[in-house]
Amino acid sequence: MSQLQDKFGRRFHYLRMSVTDVCNFKCTYCLPDGYRPDGRSKFLALSEIENLVAAFSEVGTQKIRITGGEPTLRKDFTDIIRAVADNDKIKTIATTTNGYRLEKHAKEWYDAGLRRINVSVDSLDPKMFYQITGENKFDEVMRGIDAALEAGFERVKINAVLLKGFNDKDLPRFLHWIKHTPIDLRFIELMETGLGRDYFQAHHLAGADIKSQLVEQGWSYDQPAADDGPAQNFSHEDHKGRIGLIMPYEKNFCASCNRLRVSANGKLHLCLFTENGVDLRDLLQHESQRAELVERLHGQLAQKSETHFLHDGITGVTQHLASIGG
Template sequence: MSQLVDDFGRKYSYLRLSVTDVCNFKCSYCLPDGYKPEGKPSFLRLDEIQRLLRAFASVGTQKVRITGGEPTLRKDFTDIIRAANDTKGIKTIATTTNGYRLETHAKEWFDAGLRRINVSMDSLDPRQFQQITGENKFHQVMRGIDAALEAGFKRIKINAVLLKGLNDNDLPKFLSWLKTRPIDVRFIELMETGLGRDYFQEHHLSGNTIKAKLLAQGWFHQLPQATDGPAINFCHPDHQGRIGLIMPYSKDFCSTCNRLRVSATGKLHLCLFTEAGVVLRDLLQDDNQQQELIERLHQQLHQKKATHDLHHGITGITKHLASIGG
């Protein structure tokens, strides 16, 4: 099958697949009031996920990131990893997690085929961690990161949302932490969502502030690989770890887009900040629907825009990032 390519020549080899929008944390920038279901949730079943993965793999997807909400809340999370690992054409299986189950399950997930883990860790200060996440689980998550390294994961990525007035002075702590550890810390610019305009205006800080500090301290830019996400990575000869910056408000951020998203209820999202999702679930009920599903994917790529509209304050209908997997 021909690879997914949009009208701007961008090729799509990376799928972010949400398997639940439920989360047990209450992060101030995402779910400050905790998870509140809208009716009875009906998330994709394992057999539907298997058909979806086969279709995407047949049109060039090589990397799958299993997301949420908190994806490890799914009782069949390990089975989902195995399903991705058994899909011909999928070369890299990743997940993004808050890390609360890593300590006890890292080895199990590694053995099932998971190879990359991103852990949300917005501060290295336990009190500030609790202030941001609403949970007193800092030490549990830190033990989970150590357990993942011991289980065989080569490099752990830490996601830290850059928050003015909260963690914007934490760079020295993070640099010290990754000096002797194979850990990538990625600072993500706060993005405005439908529920967070006031919060955004109070706490948004450009990643360029971190970039300037890194360059001044001898860090240098690394060239990206084909299946990498949107981070700009920086290395230093005296550090095992790396620093990454994800700056969605930067010029040409969307020009190298290589990823599509499918929500936990089976909707295709062409962009994180899209006005609507495209239903795929009706074509996930039977193995004989694969060709029709593939044709729908190709057709919908023509609707993808050249760039998002965040600069104009247009955030789409996404209420919070947990709803379509961030």
């Protein structure tokens, strides 16, 4: 079966698969009022996830990131990991988490087949962490990161959203942390969503500013690996950890796009922004539907735009990043 490719020649071998919209944190840039169920959500069942993974694996997907909301809130999260790991065409299984369950379950998830993990830590100051997340769980999350390192994960990444007026003074503290700790620290530039225009205007901080500081301090750019995401990675001979910058407002950000998204309700999203998504769930009920599902995937890729329209202030239908897995 031919690999997914759009009309601009981009190939897609990376799927971000959301398994829930629910999150127990109240991050100011994502869910400042906390998760509010609408009473209608019914997230993909394990059997539907298995059929989804099987179809994507037939069209070249080699990396799957299990996302949310907070994916570890699903009681069958370990079973989901196993279901993905059972497909031998999937070479890399990752997840993104707020880390609150990591301390207790890191080894269990590793044994199930999870190999890469991203933990959201927007500040190394416990008070600022609480101010951003709405939860007083900094120490718990940090112990979880230690547990992940001990469990043997091949890559542990820390995600921090850049926020002017909140964590914009934290760079020295982060750099000190990764001097002796072998983790990848990723700064993510704040993106405007439908519910966050005022917040964006007040707190957006350009990733290019951080990049300039790193270069001045002797950090060097690392050439990306084939399955890397959109981050520009930097390393320093005096630091065990690396730094990645995700800068969606930088020119040509979309040129290297290699990922697709499926929401927790089974909708395919060709981009984090701009469109409503295409329902796949009707074709996730039986293995016999796989050929039709693959055909639908190929048909949708032909309609993918060359770029997002964030530079024009167009945020599309995405109301908050938790709704389709960030």
